[in-house]
Amino acid sequence: MAVAQSELPRLHPVAGVQLGVAEAGVRKAGANDLVVMALQPGTRVAGVFTRNLFRAAPVRLAESNLRDDQPRYLLINTGNANAGTGPAGDQAARQNCAALAGYAGCRASQVIPFSTGVIGEPLPAARIDAALPAALEGLQPDHWALAADAIRTTDTRPKGRSQRLALSGGEVTLTGIAKGSGMIRPDMATMLAYVATDAQISTAALRQLLRGAVAVSFNRITVDGDTSTNDACMLMATGASGVALEADSDRQLFAEALTDLCTALAREIVADGEGATRDAAIQVTGARSIGEAERVAFSVAESPLFKTALFAADPNWGRILAAVGRAGVEDMDVDRVRIAIDDCPIVAAGGLSPDYDEALAARRMAADHVPVVIDLDRGGQAATVWTCDFSYDYVRINAEYRS
Amino acid sequence: MAVAQSELPRLHPVAGVQLGVAEAGVRKAGANDLVVMALQPGTRVAGVFTRNLFRAAPVRLAESNLRDDQPRYLLINTGNANAGTGPAGDQAARQNCAALAGYAGCRASQVIPFSTGVIGEPLPAARIDAALPAALEGLQPDHWALAADAIRTTDTRPKGRSQRLALSGGEVTLTGIAKGSGMIRPDMATMLAYVATDAQISTAALRQLLRGAVAVSFNRITVDGDTSTNDACMLMATGASGVALEADSDRQLFAEALTDLCTALAREIVADGEGATRDAAIQVTGARSIGEAERVAFSVAESPLFKTALFAADPNWGRILAAVGRAGVEDMDVDRVRIAIDDCPIVAAGGLSPDYDEALAARRMAADHVPVVIDLDRGGQAATVWTCDFSYDYVRINAEYRS
Numbered sequence: 001m002a003v004a005q006s007e008l009p010r011l012h013p014v015a016g017v018q019l020g021v022a023e024a025g026v027r028k029a030g031a032n033d034l035v036v037m038a039l040q041p042g043t044r045v046a047g048v049f050t051r052n053l054f055r056a057a058p059v060r061l062a063e064s065n066l067r068d069d070q071p072r073y074l075l076i077n078t079g080n081a082n083a084g085t086g087p088a089g090d091q092a093a094r095q096n097c098a099a100l101a102g103y104a105g106c107r108a109s110q111v112i113p114f115s116t117g118v119i120g121e122p123l124p125a126a127r128i129d130a131a132l133p134a135a136l137e138g139l140q141p142d143h144w145a146l147a148a149d150a151i152r153t154t155d156t157r158p159k160g161r162s163q164r165l166a167l168s169g170g171e172v173t174l175t176g177i178a179k180g181s182g183m184i185r186p187d188m189a190t191m192l193a194y195v196a197t198d199a200q201i202s203t204a205a206l207r208q209l210l211r212g213a214v215a216v217s218f219n220r221i222t223v224d225g226d227t228s229t230n231d232a233c234m235l236m237a238t239g240a241s242g243v244a245l246e247a248d249s250d251r252q253l254f255a256e257a258l259t260d261l262c263t264a265l266a267r268e269i270v271a272d273g274e275g276a277t278r279d280a281a282i283q284v285t286g287a288r289s290i291g292e293a294e295r296v297a298f299s300v301a302e303s304p305l306f307k308t309a310l311f312a313a314d315p316n317w318g319r320i321l322a323a324v325g326r327a328g329v330e331d332m333d334v335d336r337v338r339i340a341i342d343d344c345p346i347v348a349a350g351g352l353s354p355d356y357d358e359a360l361a362a363r364r365m366a367a368d369h370v371p372v373v374i375d376l377d378r379g380g381q382a383a384t385v386w387t388c389d390f391s392y393d394y395v396r397i398n399a400e401y402r403s
Numbered sequence: 404m405a406v407a408q409s410e411l412p413r414l415h416p417v418a419g420v421q422l423g424v425a426e427a428g429v430r431k432a433g434a435n436d437l438v439v440m441a442l443q444p445g446t447r448v449a450g451v452f453t454r455n456l457f458r459a460a461p462v463r464l465a466e467s468n469l470r471d472d473q474p475r476y477l478l479i480n481t482g483n484a485n486a487g488t489g490p491a492g493d494q495a496a497r498q499n500c501a502a503l504a505g506y507a508g509c510r511a512s513q514v515i516p517f518s519t520g521v522i523g524e525p526l527p528a529a530r531i532d533a534a535l536p537a538a539l540e541g542l543q544p545d546h547w548a549l550a551a552d553a554i555r556t557t558d559t560r561p562k563g564r565s566q567r568l569a570l571s572g573g574e575v576t577l578t579g580i581a582k583g584s585g586m587i588r589p590d591m592a593t594m595l596a597y598v599a600t601d602a603q604i605s606t607a608a609l610r611q612l613l614r615g616a617v618a619v620s621f622n623r624i625t626v627d628g629d630t631s632t633n634d635a636c637m638l639m640a641t642g643a644s645g646v647a648l649e650a651d652s653d654r655q656l657f658a659e660a661l662t663d664l665c666t667a668l669a670r671e672i673v674a675d676g677e678g679a680t681r682d683a684a685i686q687v688t689g690a691r692s693i694g695e696a697e698r699v700a701f702s703v704a705e706s707p708l709f710k711t712a713l714f715a716a717d718p719n720w721g722r723i724l725a726a727v728g729r730a731g732v733e734d735m736d737v738d739r740v741r742i743a744i745d746d747c748p749i750v751a752a753g754g755l756s757p758d759y760d761e762a763l764a765a766r767r768m769a770a771d772h773v774p775v776v777i778d779l780d781r782g783g784q785a786a787t788v789w790t791c792d793f794s795y796d797y798v799r800i801n802a803e804y805r806s
Contacts (some may be wrong), residue, residue: 053737054728054753084721086754119721120755229725304707304793308801318487318522322632325457334456350457351489352523390707392798398708399715 003271011144016040016238019143024131027079032150037074046206050231056083058113068109079117092125148177172199178265190228200239217262223273275393293383299327307390315361317346336377406674414547419443419641423541427534430482435553440477449609453634459486471512482520495528551580575602581668593631601644620665626676678796696786702730710793718764720749739780
């Protein structure tokens with residue numbers, strides 16, 4: 001099940017990036033499970049990785065290889081996360097990078113590896129090696145949609161976004177794909193996102209842009225409060241357009257476009273959350289700090305009681321109020337807190353709002369996308385966190401996954 | 404549904420405490436929903452209350468009345484939490500205390516009020532007032548089991564524990580009852596516990612004893628990570644036995660007995676968790692601090708992915724490992740972490756233990772009570788947190804509650 005969403009939009013090629021897919025049979029036969037992204041020489045790459053202390057072998061190797069400032073290939077396999085696999089897992093990841101480097105004629109440290117799939121099973125590295133020639137032969141600039149499809153695990157649909165942006169020096173393209181159907185399925189880890197642009201951006205600026213965008217997009221979604229051993233988000237700038245971010249206004253425009261694109265991809269992950277039938281945007285305003293706004297928003301977004309009420313389309317305001325009250329915000333005056341579901345006020349002055357309309361609230365809770373608006377009325381900061389509901393299917397998918 | 408558990412044990416009377424129940428019809432007719440506990444003059448009382456910022460009217464009044472050092476009555480109603488009810492709720496709580504004080508001939512501030520039930524509906528204070536005479540007429544020392552039954556809301560069974568304890572000055576009795584079926588049902592708030600003893604203990608010592616016991620019992624359980632607007636735990640010492648806690652060894656014995664009793668009641672709440680089919684004890688050892696051990700234990704205990712695996716009796720070690728890794732413990736060397744399900748090793752050296760036995764692990768996960776043992780191997784501190792599984796029934800109960 002998944003929340004109703006539009007089709008995969010057209011994904012514009014990004015000059016300097018080619019993508020190839022292949023069927024390696026990592027876990028099952030009959031579907032592409034290997035993606036190679038080739039980056040033209042000089043491409044700058046920035047990455048953010050899971051903060052989970054148990055990091056998969058490819059995550060450790062990717063971080064290490066990124067210290068080589070001339071990355072040329074991203075190598076992604078699904079079906080097996082190569083996590084919890086010990087030293088043999090490190091060796092397997094290195095073997096695949098070396099094999100790709102051998103075929104492509106580059107250093108092994110110029111290959112950045114990613115794995116997603118089952119935890120704790122040995123990576124069938126030889127099967128991946130064997131499929132590399134097919135992926136390399138198929139490299140094409142317009143294979144973004146094929147790649148979006150090939151990186152799926154339990155995702156019910158491919159996820160991608162693309163945009164062309166006019167800057168003072170000319171037009172640039174931003175295209176991104178993502179996969180993820182829970183913030184984590186520790187046995188089907190996890191969230192991966194790849195965004196490329198043909199703009200000319202330094203590595204330092206790229207890192208800053210990525211951190212800024214991820215902080216308010218991928219780090220603001222939750223399906224079950226978990227973060228995985230394999231999460232990664234990559235941003236590549238080929239420079240092939242010849243357009244640099246010279247003016248401050250260009251930088252600003254690009255940062256906004258990147259944030260919008262990442263937010264759209266992040267929201268697709270929530271909408272495709274395990275068993276999701278609707279999603280909610282928890283919008284907290286009037287906080288003293290962004291961290292405070294995030295704490296309150298996550299407290300609601302991760303509450304199983306709120307999420308089951310969302311599933312039932314039940315405007316159960318007591319559950320929202322209690323989640324706000326236990327968020328750990330000090331000295332909060334609860335009598336000033338106002339809560340609304342979309343345009344329907346539900347809480348004011350520490351209790352039910354006099355303007356509460358149960359029928360209207362129930363209609364708003366039954367929408368595909370439910371905005372929950374929480375004004376703490378104690379400052380000027382805000383944050384939005386996206387989440388989905390908790391359904392019978394969530395329990396079924398996660399209880400029966402390995403059976 | 405609920406985890407298999409023994410019957411309500413015999414609850415010994417506590418000299419100086421009498422209990423009376425009545426049917427006030429607060430929400431439904433046909434069951435006792437009012438409890439009065441009468442305490443002999445001189446009884447010392449300590450209480451801990453919810454840390455949720457949205458505190459119900461009776462919680463605010465109870466804390467205020469406890470400043471009167473001569474409490475004589477506890478007044479408990481179920482069916483309505485008197486939470487989210489604004490100034491009218493405060494007035495209703497005060498009215499009930501004043502009415503009981505009028506019948507009993509004491510000050511209103513000597514009555515400590517508690518409410519549990521639906522949030523956000525006006526408390527039918529007049530119906531409670533009208534039932535007070537019946538509750539007072541029925542006061543008896545041996546009505547603990549009746550009271551345990553009357554304070555239930557959605558609990559599937561009454562919860563109580565009782566113990567006699569030999570101290571150097573003679574024998575004392577400890578008897579306690581509790582209710583709760585999630586850490587919170589914000590619309591059927593919440594957890595309440597009442598423990599009485601006939602030992603002679605000062606108010607200051609009583610507060611210290613209660614804080615110590617609650618920290619490792621009621622504050623170490625989680626059904627859904629939520630805490631409610633009405634949680635309260637009270638400890639009363641009548642002194643009627645004439646036995647004081649003179650020697651350090653007496654203090655130690657009493658503290659241990661109180662902790663055991665509170666832990667047993669807390670575990671009963673988890674075993675009766677909404678939709679629970681089995682429970683788990685997350686035992687973290689080798690931590691640098693108790694707080695660190697608690698963080699890791701709660702990270703596992705609150706993980707919906709672990710809880711659905713527990714429901715499926717699936718020894719899904721990747722989910723436990725990932726929850727440990729995201730607990731926010733700094734500088735933890737994951738290669739030293741060892742995880743076992745009961746006597747079955749599952750994780751060692753950052754991956755699957757070489758001694759892992761899938762069939763044994765599956766048998767251990769299928770028990771009524773599942774110990775999960777996590778050794779961080781970086782210090783000497785430990786903590787245990789109890790939780791229950793996430794079942795279809797959890798979703799059903801919480802999604803359909805108001806429909």
